[in-house]
Amino acid sequence: MTSSDLWDAETAARYDEASAAMFAPAVLDPAVDLLAGLAGEGRALELAIGTGRVGIPLAQRGVDVTGIELSAPMVEQLHRRRPDLPVTVGDMATTRAQGEYALVYLVFNTIGNLCTQDEQVACFANAARHLEPGGRFVVEVGVPALRRLPPGQAAVPFDVSEEHVGFDTYDPVTQRATSHHYSRQQDGSYRYAPHHFRYVWPGELDLMARLAGMSLESRWSGWSREPFTADSESHVSVWRKDRGAHR
Structure with a gap:
C-alpha cells in the first residue's frame, strides 16, 4: 500500500x-x-x-x-x-x-x-x-533546499504573503519532509494543510x-x-x- x-x-x-x-x-x-x-x-x-x-x-x-x-x-x-x-x-x-x-x-x-x-x-x-x-x-x-537549512534551523520558507504562508521541514536521516501550508480564508481565518513527501x-x-x-x-x-x-x-x-x- x-x-x-x-x-x-x-x-x-x-x-x-x-x-x-x-x-x-x-x-x-x-x-x-x-x-x-x-x-x-x-x-x-x-x-x-x-x-x-x-x-x-x-x-x-x-x-x-x-x-x-x-x-x-x-x-x-x-x-x-x-x-x-x-x-x-x-x-x-x-x-x-x-x-x-x-x-x-x-x-x-x-x-x-x-x-x-x-x-x-x-x-x-x-x-x-x-x-x-x-x-x-x-x-x-x-x-x-538543504543548503538553505543551517544547523539549528528547523524549516525553510518557500512562500510568505498575506494570503499564504508555506514552509518545509526536513528529516535529513529519512529524507522525509513536510510542506506546511497556511492559507487565508474569506472570513480572515487560516486553514492549515500539510503535505508529506520524500525528497x-x-x-x-x-x-x-x-x-x-x-x-x-x-x-x-x-x-x-x-x-x-x-x-x-x-x-x-x-x-x-x-x-x-x-x-
Missing part, C-alpha cells in the same frame, strides 16, 4: 484554484511543448495525472494521453473538463495502464508523494514497464532509472531547457529506456 497522501473530495474541488499559478501560460506552455515534442506520434502516460493540468492541454495538441491517478475525486474533476481522457485509478508505483507508450511523465514534484525509497524505485520500474523500447520517462522535481537527489533518481533499465538522456533546470547547475532549485530530467531492457 502506498504511503502517499490521498486527495479527498474537498481537496480535489479546490485543487485547481489553489494551484492557479501553475496554470499560467508562462508555466504550463513550455511543459506541454517539451512533452509533445518528446511524445512525437506516440502515446503518452501521465503518472499522478490529477485534475489534468498538463494531460488535458497535451491531449489538445493531438497526443494520445492516458493517466494513472490514486485519488478518484481528482479524476472526477478531470473528467468534468475532459470526459474522454482515460484514467486508471490506482497507485502510480504499481498500477498498470493498457498498452505501451513512447512517453511516461511525472510533473510538479509528484515523485516525492511516494514517501519511501522502495516506492520511488517501484515507480521507475513501473514507468519502464509501460515504455516501448527507446521510450522516455520524464520527471520534474525540486532540488532539496530525492538527482543522482539517486539516476540510479533508480538505471535499476529500471533506463539511462539519463537530458537534464535541465526547467521546461525551457535552461542549463542545470549547482544553483538550480529544480530539474526536468529525461531518461530513455534501453532498447535491450526487459519489459
Whole structure:
C-alpha cells in the first residue's frame, strides 16, 4: 500500500484554484511543448495525472494521453473538463495502464508523494514497464533546499504573503519532509494543510532509472531547457529506456 497522501473530495474541488499559478501560460506552455515534442506520434502516460493540468492541454495538441491517478475525486474533476481522457485509478508505483507508450511523465514534484525509497524505485520500474523500447520517462522535481537549512534551523520558507504562508521541514536521516501550508480564508481565518513527501537527489533518481533499465538522456533546470547547475532549485530530467531492457 502506498504511503502517499490521498486527495479527498474537498481537496480535489479546490485543487485547481489553489494551484492557479501553475496554470499560467508562462508555466504550463513550455511543459506541454517539451512533452509533445518528446511524445512525437506516440502515446503518452501521465503518472499522478490529477485534475489534468498538463494531460488535458497535451491531449489538445493531438497526443494520445492516458493517466494513472490514486485519488478518484481528482479524476472526477478531470473528467468534468475532459470526459474522454482515460484514467486508471490506482497507485502510480504499481498500477498498470493498457498498452505501451513512447512517453511516461511525472510533473510538479509528484515523485516525492511516494514517501519511501522502495516506492520511488517501484515507480521507475513501473514507468519502464509501460515504455516501448527507446521510450522516455520524464520527471520534474525540486532540488532539496538543504543548503538553505543551517544547523539549528528547523524549516525553510518557500512562500510568505498575506494570503499564504508555506514552509518545509526536513528529516535529513529519512529524507522525509513536510510542506506546511497556511492559507487565508474569506472570513480572515487560516486553514492549515500539510503535505508529506520524500525528497530525492538527482543522482539517486539516476540510479533508480538505471535499476529500471533506463539511462539519463537530458537534464535541465526547467521546461525551457535552461542549463542545470549547482544553483538550480529544480530539474526536468529525461531518461530513455534501453532498447535491450526487459519489459
